[in-house]
């Protein structure tokens with residue numbers, strides 16, 4: 001259970017390193033942090049802690065639906081997107097579930113936890129980790145992530161559509177996880193929410209955790225047909241979102257301007273980081289359309305685990321990728337795009353470490 005995703009600063013705290021000293025590149029949150037004013041909203045949300053939340057989350061769903069341009073009956077909030085991934089596998093209990101890999105590991109874990117077999121659909125490294133033609137898998141469920149974690153690649157619109165059409169034809173429920181879609185530039189951003197009418201078995205996941213950098217709040221939602229929302233809602237434990245998070249979520253759903261500003265900043269921050277990474281001969285990085293970059297260690301001297309340990313000694317966390325299906329062991333790591341001065345600190349540490357290698 002412990003430490004299977006990024007953001008695990010707790011292991012460093014155990015070693016006596018204080019939170020202020022830690023620079024966490026292992027978790028991919030909005031580098032601008034939460035929107036200004038959020039603390040006042042949280043304080044207001046404290047009052048909600050003395051009441052049970054509205055079991056139907058009417059206000060929260062209304063706010064999310066308004067932001068998405070869909071009916072509230074098509075929105076189901078959850079205790080983070082991770083919670084909803086497990087809800088979906090518990091509902092479908094697929095014998096076989098296709099997963100476009102390498103990707104967020106929780107899909108595979110959820111499928112197996114509900115007794116299913118994972119059918120990996122490889123996104124090939126030699127193809128820049130972009131998807132090929134839709135495969136025939138004999139699965140009941142498909143998970144894909146757009147933009148994909150850990151590669152940072154956005155699915156080309158037509159290819160995504162082809163996979164969704166193929167799922168529709170085969171009666172497969174398709175889950176498109178858009179946890180990082182808010183960070184993708186306007187001309188590349190294609191949310192599958194716009195296709196809900198066309199594909200009745202489509203489920204789209206979104207994460208407020210990521211978009212607004214509030215991972216401790218635990219807040220995500222899915223958008224799907226009214227039937228799917230009602231069936232999934234029917235097996236969800238009561239009050240999956242606490243009252244304070246629900247109130248904050250209502251406010252966050254209205255922060256569209258903040259997301260636009262975030263996208264503009266991420267583009268600039270990512271470009272700066274990318275250019276500097278290109279100058280490090282020890283690394284080959286995957287072009288990213290998201291707020292993180294996947295890096296491959298080019299030479300034989302450094303493995304990802306040893307590099308992560310060397311950085312941790314300097315208070316910097318990166319995400320090693322050994323647990324991602326389809327990535328060569330001990331070669332890959334993922335870093336978040338953070339603010340320029342923080343990116344600088346990582347780059348300085350990398351240069352220092354590689355300079356001392358051998």
Ligand SMILES: Cc1ncc(COP(=O)(O)O)c(C=O)c1O
Nearest residue numbers: 080081082104149179207209220
């Ligand atoms: C692709 C993807 N989906 C979902 C999640 C979980 O997000 P949440 O904090 O909303 O549960 C993550 C977290 O790393 C992720 O990378």
